[in-house]
Amino acid sequence: MTEDKRETAVTTPVRVPKAGGSGERSAIAAAGRAVTKAYGSGETRVLALDAVDVDIARGRFTAIMGPSGSGKSTLMHCLAGLDTVSEGRIWIGDTEITGLKDKKLTQLRRDKIGFIFQSFNLLPTLNAAENITLPMDIAGRRVDRDWLDRVVETVGLAGRLKHRPNQLSGGQQQRVAVARALAARPEIIFGDEPTGNLDSRAGAEILGFLRRSVDELGQTIVMVTHDPVAASYADRVLYLADGRIVDEMLSPTAESVLERMLRFQPGGDPRTPGDSDGRGRAS
Numbered sequence: 001m002t003e004d005k006r007e008t009a010v011t012t013p014v015r016v017p018k019a020g021g022s023g024e025r026s027a028i029a030a031a032g033r034a035v036t037k038a039y040g041s042g043e044t045r046v047l048a049l050d051a052v053d054v055d056i057a058r059g060r061f062t063a064i065m066g067p068s069g070s071g072k073s074t075l076m077h078c079l080a081g082l083d084t085v086s087e088g089r090i091w092i093g094d095t096e097i098t099g100l101k102d103k104k105l106t107q108l109r110r111d112k113i114g115f116i117f118q119s120f121n122l123l124p125t126l127n128a129a130e131n132i133t134l135p136m137d138i139a140g141r142r143v144d145r146d147w148l149d150r151v152v153e154t155v156g157l158a159g160r161l162k163h164r165p166n167q168l169s170g171g172q173q174q175r176v177a178v179a180r181a182l183a184a185r186p187e188i189i190f191g192d193e194p195t196g197n198l199d200s201r202a203g204a205e206i207l208g209f210l211r212r213s214v215d216e217l218g219q220t221i222v223m224v225t226h227d228p229v230a231a232s233y234a235d236r237v238l239y240l241a242d243g244r245i246v247d248e249m250l251s252p253t254a255e256s257v258l259e260r261m262l263r264f265q266p267g268g269d270p271r272t273p274g275d276s277d278g279r280g281r282a283s
Contacts (some may be wrong), residue, residue, distance in 0.1 A: 171202025
């Protein structure tokens with residue numbers, strides 16, 4: 001990828017469009033500034049996130065990686081409003097979520113954020129179609145049938161909508177979870193190891209559907225993963241170590257991601273990424 005195609009650096013300030021402008025949405029789907037998360041106090045204080053600055057580009061697929069304890073899941077949970085920050089500020093779109101009251105935050109998560117987790121979280125008494133539309137039904141929102149049909153086609157569920165979860169394979173259940181996240185047209189979807197409970201074939205199918213949702217539906221996705229193959233489906237990979245973003249890679253491949261992750265092994269230096277070309281490989 002050429003230099004002029006590269007994404008904005010993670011430290012670029014978020015730009016919030018002023019009222020009365022063109023009405024177009026910001027190019028940033030989510031952003032954090034000086035995001036700090038600490039647990040405990042005094043000698044027992046543990047710093048999970050250390051003044052992280054990050055921008056998540058709209059309509060792109062971002063993977064977050066790092067060794068165990070690096071803060072990758074904590075960062076995702078804070079960006080998604082599932083956890084509070086000790087210091088710093090976070091935006092979803094043009095809305096700052098830090099400091100929002102619980103009711104407002106719950107409403108924002110319901111209306112603007114989608115979630116995909118390892119566990120499928122499907123209701124066993126509902127069929128696939130009912131599970132997909134459940135969040136909108138609870139919120140009293142009208143289902144856009146044309147959009148729903150497009151989502152169902154994208155994730156390959158057209159022949160399984162009347163099936164209940166116990167009649168579906170693990171991969172098919174996760175497809176329902178992906179469709180549920182997409183159906184409400186959220187600003188952004190967060191996935192926490194979404195293929196962690198699937199075999200390699202089913203996992204590849206889900207990752208392919210996520211990639212298509214970005215390319216064909218314009219969705220924004222942030223995925224935490226430990227798997228270099230999963231990360232290779234993303235447009236950009238952010239690497240965390242010791243609660244900080246220490247590197248990023250554009251247009252990753254499984255090989256280049258694995259090579260980068262090896263620096264986190266004993267004797268490696270995660271804070272010295274070196275120069276990289278557009279595929280994230282050392283040059």
